[in-house]
Amino acid sequence: MTTLTVLGSTGSIGRQTLDVVRHIEGELKIHALVAAKSVELMEKQARLFRPAVVVMMDEDSALELRGRLRDLPIKVDQGMEGIINSVIAPQVDTVVTALSGRIGLEPTLAAIEAGKAIALANKETLVAGGDLVMSTARKMKCPILPVDSEHSAIFQCLEENPDTVEKIILTASGGPFFGWTREELATVTLEKALCHPNWDMGAKITIDSATMMNKGLEVIEAHYLFNMDYDAIEVLIHPQSVVHSMVEYRDGSVLAQLGRADMRLPIQYALSYPTRWRNSFERLDLRGKTLSFHEPDMKAFPALNMAYSVGRRGGTLPAVMNAANEIAVSAFLHKKVTYLGIHDIVEKVCLEHQVLDNMDLGSILDADSWARRRATELIS
Structure with missing residues (x-):
C-alpha cells in the first residue's frame, strides 16, 4: 500500500486525487492532507479519509479546524513548517504536489530531500526552480511523476524509447477564446474567462488557460521533466482535448496518448506507476468524433511566446x-x-x-x- 501526503487537497486536483483514493480500494492510504483555508471542506475530507495529520496554511483556519475535529485523533498543524513536516514524515511514500502557485516549491524540495516520490501537479515548482528541483531529484534518485495530463501523456509515450525522441508535441485546448483576435480579446470579461470549454479546474489555472500562459508554463515544465531543448517542444491547439500530447521519434513515427478530459486518469497513473490499476471511470468513445489541430496564434496570445523566450533565458x-x-x-x-x-x-x-x-x-x-x-x- 502506498501512503500519501496530498498538498492542496481541497483544490481541483486534490479533490480528484482523493476520488482516486476512494475508487482504488486497498492500494492507497492518506497520511496527511494540506490546504490553505477551506475549513469546511477539509473537515469533510478529514472525516472521510481519517489522515494522521491535516495542515492549514492559514493560522485562523487551523484554529477553527482544531475545534471542529476535536472528537477525532487527528493532529491539526499550520503554516509552512507544518507542511514540511507532513511531507518528510517517515510513513509517507509519495507526495502529491497540488498546491497552486510557487508555494509548492519548498515542500516539494523538502520531500525530494527526504527521499519521497513526487506526483507533480504543480508546474510552477519546475518553472520557478527547475534546475534546483531536478538536480536534487537526480541526486536523491527520487522519481518525479507528472500529473498534468499533457506531461503524463508524454511520459507514457516516452516509456519505451526515450533516447530516440526528436520532438514532443504539447496539445492545448485553446481555452474559451480559441480563434479570437487581439482586438476581440480586449472585450473579455472575468465571467467569460472562467468558462473553460473542456476542463473543470481552479480559477487561477482556468485564467492561465484563457491567456495561454498555462501552456507556456507547461513548455518550461516539459523542458525540465524530459530534458528537451525548447526548439524540440512544439505546441498545437487541439480543441477536443482528446489527444493529450504526442511524441515524434527520429524515424518519423508519432505516438499519442488519448483519453477523456478527466484528470483522475493521469493522477491514477502517477500513483500506480509502473502498473495500471483498473477503475470504474467512464471510457473514451471515439465514435463520431472529429479531431483537429491548429497552430497557436502567438499574436493574439503572446504569453506563450514570452514563456519560450523566458525559458530559453x-x-x-x-x-x-x-x-x-x-x-x-x-x-x-x-x-x-x-x-x-x-x-x-x-x-x-x-x-x-x-x-x-x-x-x-x-x-x-x-x-x-x-x-x-x-x-x-x-x-x-
Missing part, C-alpha cells in the same frame, strides 16, 4: 515571470486589471528584472518576492 527569469503572473491573475480575478493587462504587467516585470544565473533556493525566493512587489506596484 533561464536563470531567475522564469521564477519572476511566474510570480508576476500569479499577482496579475489574482488582480484580474478581483477585477483590478483587464484580461490584456495581465500580459502587460508580466512582460514589464520580466523586462525590468536583472537575471541571476547561479541560483539556490534563496535567490529563487528573492526573485519571486521582488517580482510580486513590482507587479503589485504596477497594478496599484
Whole structure:
C-alpha cells in the first residue's frame, strides 16, 4: 500500500486525487492532507479519509479546524513548517504536489530531500526552480511523476524509447477564446474567462488557460521533466482535448496518448506507476468524433511566446515571470486589471528584472518576492 501526503487537497486536483483514493480500494492510504483555508471542506475530507495529520496554511483556519475535529485523533498543524513536516514524515511514500502557485516549491524540495516520490501537479515548482528541483531529484534518485495530463501523456509515450525522441508535441485546448483576435480579446470579461470549454479546474489555472500562459508554463515544465531543448517542444491547439500530447521519434513515427478530459486518469497513473490499476471511470468513445489541430496564434496570445523566450533565458527569469503572473491573475480575478493587462504587467516585470544565473533556493525566493512587489506596484 502506498501512503500519501496530498498538498492542496481541497483544490481541483486534490479533490480528484482523493476520488482516486476512494475508487482504488486497498492500494492507497492518506497520511496527511494540506490546504490553505477551506475549513469546511477539509473537515469533510478529514472525516472521510481519517489522515494522521491535516495542515492549514492559514493560522485562523487551523484554529477553527482544531475545534471542529476535536472528537477525532487527528493532529491539526499550520503554516509552512507544518507542511514540511507532513511531507518528510517517515510513513509517507509519495507526495502529491497540488498546491497552486510557487508555494509548492519548498515542500516539494523538502520531500525530494527526504527521499519521497513526487506526483507533480504543480508546474510552477519546475518553472520557478527547475534546475534546483531536478538536480536534487537526480541526486536523491527520487522519481518525479507528472500529473498534468499533457506531461503524463508524454511520459507514457516516452516509456519505451526515450533516447530516440526528436520532438514532443504539447496539445492545448485553446481555452474559451480559441480563434479570437487581439482586438476581440480586449472585450473579455472575468465571467467569460472562467468558462473553460473542456476542463473543470481552479480559477487561477482556468485564467492561465484563457491567456495561454498555462501552456507556456507547461513548455518550461516539459523542458525540465524530459530534458528537451525548447526548439524540440512544439505546441498545437487541439480543441477536443482528446489527444493529450504526442511524441515524434527520429524515424518519423508519432505516438499519442488519448483519453477523456478527466484528470483522475493521469493522477491514477502517477500513483500506480509502473502498473495500471483498473477503475470504474467512464471510457473514451471515439465514435463520431472529429479531431483537429491548429497552430497557436502567438499574436493574439503572446504569453506563450514570452514563456519560450523566458525559458530559453533561464536563470531567475522564469521564477519572476511566474510570480508576476500569479499577482496579475489574482488582480484580474478581483477585477483590478483587464484580461490584456495581465500580459502587460508580466512582460514589464520580466523586462525590468536583472537575471541571476547561479541560483539556490534563496535567490529563487528573492526573485519571486521582488517580482510580486513590482507587479503589485504596477497594478496599484
